[in-house]
Amino acid sequence: MDGDMNIRSRQILEAIIEDYICTAEPIGSSAIRSSHGISLSTATIRNVMADLEEMGFLASPHTSAGRIPTDKAYRFYVDSLLAVKSVERSEREEIRRRCTVDGRDVDGVFREISHMLSSVSHYMGIVAAPRFNANFFRQIDFIRLGSRRILAILISQSGSVQNRIIEPQEDISTDMLVKMANYLNALLQGLTISEVKRRILEEMQSEKIRYDNMLASALKLSEQAFDENSSGLFIEGQANIFAQPEFADAQRMKELFRAMEQKNQLLALLDGCLKAPGVNIFIGSESHLNNMSGMSLITSTYISGKNTLGVLGVIGPTRMGYAKVIPIVDYTAKMLTRILTVE
Amino acid sequence: MDGDMNIRSRQILEAIIEDYICTAEPIGSSAIRSSHGISLSTATIRNVMADLEEMGFLASPHTSAGRIPTDKAYRFYVDSLLAVKSVERSEREEIRRRCTVDGRDVDGVFREISHMLSSVSHYMGIVAAPRFNANFFRQIDFIRLGSRRILAILISQSGSVQNRIIEPQEDISTDMLVKMANYLNALLQGLTISEVKRRILEEMQSEKIRYDNMLASALKLSEQAFDENSSGLFIEGQANIFAQPEFADAQRMKELFRAMEQKNQLLALLDGCLKAPGVNIFIGSESHLNNMSGMSLITSTYISGKNTLGVLGVIGPTRMGYAKVIPIVDYTAKMLTRILTVE
DNA sequence: AATTAGCACTCCAAACGGCTGAGTGCTAAC
DNA sequence: GTTAGCACTCAGCCGTTTGGAGTGCTAATT
Known part of the structure; x- marks a missing residue:
């Protein structure tokens, strides 16, 4: 809470988060020193980690395991630490290639983009079609x-x-x-x-x-x-999420699927994003959705002319490759904006 | 193979299948005697079971477990043993209630029926919309x-x-x-x-x-x-399948979801059903679909006037409540036929 | 000849216990 | 303020044991 986030604490927090994003396993003090060029003793690192835990950035599953980042840590990470990468050339090409409308039906455009988001990000893609x-x-x-x-x-x-x-x-x-x-x-x-x-x-x-x-x-x-009834929400790539180790257990999986069936809740959240143009990030409980603990949502709005038409994004575990996914979502939203803007 | 399926063998086979459908656990010789009013010693039952295994109707996971039915057993069961129940009143009402078109969009009708099939059967519902x-x-x-x-x-x-x-x-x-x-x-x-x-x-x-x-x-x-491209296949209730014990393991689950993503294969199978009006049942490998071992599919065709328009059905584990699901699928197809037939 | 009781055998699953190693917190030295 | 050292904790692994469910075979029974 207080301003006691000196550079060293940040470095260590960042190292833990990034390691955890890769491995999905609790990170110990020695792992940090070896992986990132931090030249401190493990004892010192442990002290810092204890502080970070007290401040609510880290949690330990049990005494003799390492630490894992909390939602608060991810929030701090995306707000203050994250260096957003640019989209890789090959990905950019795939996005561009699959963002086309010619010969598709209207729903098909959004479905395909949702599909594409999932396969490029390796998480789930989500697209809310324009509200009629x-x-x-x-x-x-x-x-x-x-x-x-x-x-x-x-x-x-x-x-x-x-x-x-x-x-x-x-x-x-x-x-x-x-x-x-x-x-x-x-x-x-x-x-x-x-x-x-x-x-x-x-x-x-x-x-x-x-x-x-x-x-x-x-x-x-x-x-x-004119009675509104169809949802216009395309969620694709649910099978992708099976690859994530946190869902190896069937119980978690079940919860997640129940959550995805509650399209209305999701839609309400995405509707809220319409008012906040650009990229929005919901980490863990921030989305206030049931059964969505442990999941994060990255969204961006797409536009035609002056109208914000809809929202698209990626859903994945909180332990998500934010640095890679954020620019993907951003770029895709811009591509969709472009193909929807004729003349 | 040969005609050595005397009444007693049938009774025992039926008992095993029905018990297994309920419990999903291998059935031993003693379980049969206690559950169904078969008054034979366990030893005799064991002899019969050994014969049934040799004939390919039963399999044992390991020596000291009970027996489980093979695909061949289910096939024999639905062909020769099964006493199809009639649809329960409450279910009939739900089907009727949810088979309406007023105020829906065209896709919405099929999606809703797929949903309804899944919630009434507790498996997955599937509806192929009429081929354009x-x-x-x-x-x-x-x-x-x-x-x-x-x-x-x-x-x-x-x-x-x-x-x-x-x-x-x-x-x-x-x-x-x-x-x-x-x-x-x-x-x-x-x-x-x-x-x-x-x-x-x-x-x-x-x-x-x-x-x-x-x-x-x-x-x-x-x-x-007129370039065909949209699939028009509605699969709903995938979360239902999590409740089935055979999918407690995440690996199986993953396979199943990959299979469901191959909509083309499924569609081809359903297309085939168009030529065989009425109820069709595919048990396990009979569907010739990848990753569909252990799954069965019950379909029926719906009609408008003289044209067979499409196919709907239920997908579940081979260990499925055939006696209950078959009439549900049948009744639903008839309801859909009815609402599609105007004048 | 068909059925059954009896019995030895098999094998999974759960329980148990010991060990290991990763990781921690604390204290005292640097 | 930093670090070395050390005792402590605890999940995970491994080998062992035990119990029980279920089988197949054989010999006795009807």
């Missing part, structure tokens, strides 16, 4: 699938496509559907999706609607169509 | 996203929506795109998607096209748009 809500309305279409079943297709300015199956109370003819779509397309042009929702509600209140059956059902249909 | 290819063409739309980026939206008769981002060589105006779409919609009406592809190629050969730039680019665009 934050987008501008472009077009709505209705297609009659059956006597009382309609497919609504919604397209946003940025090209996200959503569809909804709607089962109205009574049958609506194809002609009528076309008219409805025309009416709505005119009405909603240029609004954001959240404005669209408000507008639909306003319009439904209005007097003239009450006397026009067609308009009323059009609005009702569209109201259902 | 096997569908009838309904409509194509082009939307200009940017100077050299177009969003193509394809809709099939059954309501599947696909989209593709296409980056053509040169810019195409919005007006032009509308014309192209009109031309293609007229040209391709009433064809299946696979016929569509052939038709596009034929048309591109034709003389008149060579002199009409617009038509030529329209065809080129649509050719790209």
